[in-house]
Amino acid sequence: MAENSNNVVYLDEDSAPRYLHYAEDFLTYKFPAGTRAIYANPPMKPIENRGAAIRYALNHPEGDVDPLFAQLEPGMKVAIAIDDISVPLPPMKTPDIRQEVLEIVVQMLEDHGVEDIEMFMALALHRRMTPAEIKRSVGAKIFDKYYPERLYNMDAEDPDSMVYLGQTDHGEDVEVVRAAAESDLLIYVNVNYVPMNGGYKSIGTGMSGYKSIRHHHNPDTIAKSDSYMDPENSALYDSNTRIGKFINEKLNVFHIETALNNKMYDDNLDFLAKNEDDWTGADHMKFRSFRWALNKAPRAAKRALFHKVPAPYGLIGVFAGETEATHAKTLEKCWQQHAVEVEGQSDVVIYGIPFESPYNVNSIMNPLLVRVMALGYFFNMYRGKPLIKKDGTLIITHPCYDEFDPDHHPSYIEFFNRCLPETRNSHKLAHKFEQEFAHNPSYIEMFRRGNAYHGVHPFYMWYWCENGANHVGRVIVVGAENEHVPERLGWERAETMDDALEMAKETHGPSPSISLLNHPPYIITDVK
């Protein structure tokens, strides 16, 4: 199939300048003729009656399992695992889809005489959600009735609340939340907007602790995952499948998956997802005034403002039942929404890095998270082969400020300032420092009682970039406001996009092929 002219545009001399995300700001640049600009598919038409769709899915499950109501009986114990705040990005407008699913599920449980219900946020090694964040996800009705005794953040470092189930045939340790292990029925409430999430990863990673997760969140597994977004070529996915299957053998699992469309901007800002040549006069004016206002505001204020703007996602699919069959349906929807066919790889690929990643909701995008967005997430947004050629040049735009949130990312600070100056080699970092950070009692307490990511999390962020870093020849960051952050990450720095493109020509000759990705909204390239 040829490239779709609506999504893939080759710029010419008359093309408008393109904008790029630059953390809490935007940059604009007129790219050379011949640059290939790639845009997301328009948002798929959402399901209007979400409640009906959810009920239909619960009553018509995928795979060889009974409908939810048929599995319920008075006196049984039910555990409900819920995806945390790392999905979707940005957080969705209320009511959150988790709330809508939970309200229907809980009503169904209560109608069938099930009273022993425990719900937990499936955090794995992510930070604890605040009560306000949980309330926003599950809605006031569920929150007021169940929080905090029967609705809580899981605690992967509390030995009393985790249960060791055994090992897979590959020697991977499997431990899960006690409430799930001791339930008669485990219901997983998932939110999906990229193919990497959901399925066995939900239960295999979401309900686990360090003992389990270390088996796949390591440099070797990541290096063997040719795109996390492509399940068929992902060692990470394989490991999660083994662990998930093992859990499914021990527990009675009923999966509920929801697929969202990519409507990240409301109607007022949805021009940001479109080809700049198609912007109206009003769009240009809105963009200019937006940039002007951002330019005047302090960074912390802009950050706080951006984090308060939710996305009006639409529901494009809800499926329930057996894990694998349910997830297959979800993946189908994901690909329909996100896959964009493009022909051939490029010497140079350009992304603007926005203000948010899965790990800094209501927080700061620190340098390690900038790196994971560039070489971890955006690089991996492909199926088949990477958009960038082997040893190609990646150009990103971000200020690379040396700022960390000490409450959410305390161990990141030590990692950045103590470990990275010594080595950037993932294997050396893993060998020399990972255990120390993972077991540091201070970080464990901050993880358990504060709102900190687990002590080991910065290592995972570093490993997450392993195949991106191995594939890309050089990374040039445009607009970094200091020298030391790019240098410590192993990147080069350019004052302007002109300079960056000139630097790329040193490697790729006078006429490199250039692709510019306009995400978010996220695009998964199907490179032919």
Add this chain to the structure above:
Amino acid sequence: MTAAKKKRGTAAFYDVDGTLIKTNVVHAYAYYALNTPYLAKKLTKTAGLLASLPAYWLADKFDRRKFNEHFYKNYAGYSEDRLVVIGEEVFENVIRPNIFKGARSLIDKSREQGHRQILITGALDVITEPLADYLGVDEFVANRLEMKDGVATGRLAKPVLAGANKALWVRRYAEKHEIDLDGSFAYADSGSDIPLLSVVGHPCAVNPDFRMKTNARAYDWPILNLE
């Protein structure tokens, strides 16, 4: 073949008041005052304590050492055995209910990592000892009252353990016991304990006051809030 280099041990040093427990020496003394056997004396001591609280608070904020010197005059006249008995009662009635929920698991995790567990506090040894037993730490160092003929003089035995003296004690302890300070941890809440945190490789501000929090932010020390 050469012999493998002997690996030095590591330790975790904990300040107590405000770090592991939410009481302080004034609470402990209040309990002593209320447990004086003679009613008239009891009333005098209690009233005197209440009247002095603002002054103690101010003194504590500005100079922990001077605060200690003044505050411990209140113990003058207590016999050694009486102090020990009341110390156990203080622990049961005042200290134990006020141990932060996370303190126990912090110590347990740290012990699991193989660090030697040590309390280092400006409180009195008679109060700290039952706490140390309860938490199962390896060792504690605390202030001691100077005794004359088995009766407290109201002065602290030298050197008074506070501020820089805590750091000095830790450094000497490390030398004596071959502790690797770079691999060791320290936990404290108060700005007066910044020297204590400064001598270890893994400092951690716990429930920090303003000065400690400012320093922790400046030096990128982790901040832990125990409840």
